[in-house]
Amino acid sequence: MPLGYDPNASKQAVNLLVNSDLLVRAAVIDLNLSVVLENAIAEAVARSHEGEQGLEENRDATLDESVDQIDPNVLTAAIGVFGNATLAKKWLITPARALGNKRPSEADAEEVMDLIGRIENGFGA
Template sequence: MPQLYDEHASKKATNLSINSDLLSKARALKINLSATLEHALKTELRKSERCNWLKNNKNAIIKLNELADKNGLFSDAYRSF
């Protein structure tokens, strides 16, 4: 799978707005906000990339499934289940 982003890129300070109660509770639990945000963004990026890939390849997937339904799979002769 291709790399989603450059994990070795430099860090960049960023300002953002967040619910004040959520922030104070996260700080009280010593949650690393930067690491948590990076993880959440990586998860969202992966989901978005997957969705885009499926959208871009939808027709090819349909055609391949139709071909397999019509002709079977090359491995059908070797199946033991």
């Protein structure tokens, strides 16, 4: 597992509350609590980071699936207005008041193109 943190960073003292029975058992086997805690924290941080990456990948896949049926001209126009595909796709799956609270991905392509034109010219509402 890649480290994902600076192992040479300075050490910092902290106060902890730990189960007393575990402390006794750790002392019996001469366990270095600092090393064990540092390793556990590093592993938890790495798992959290992996989880966030997985969520982001799932979110992107969901966006892609949600806009698969979109008219390519609408998608291209939305990307032109919002600057990138991710922002355009998010907009396309978000209900729009100007479309009667329909998602642009579910609305009539002409209506959506009209709305994109109004947004582009500063008249989004």
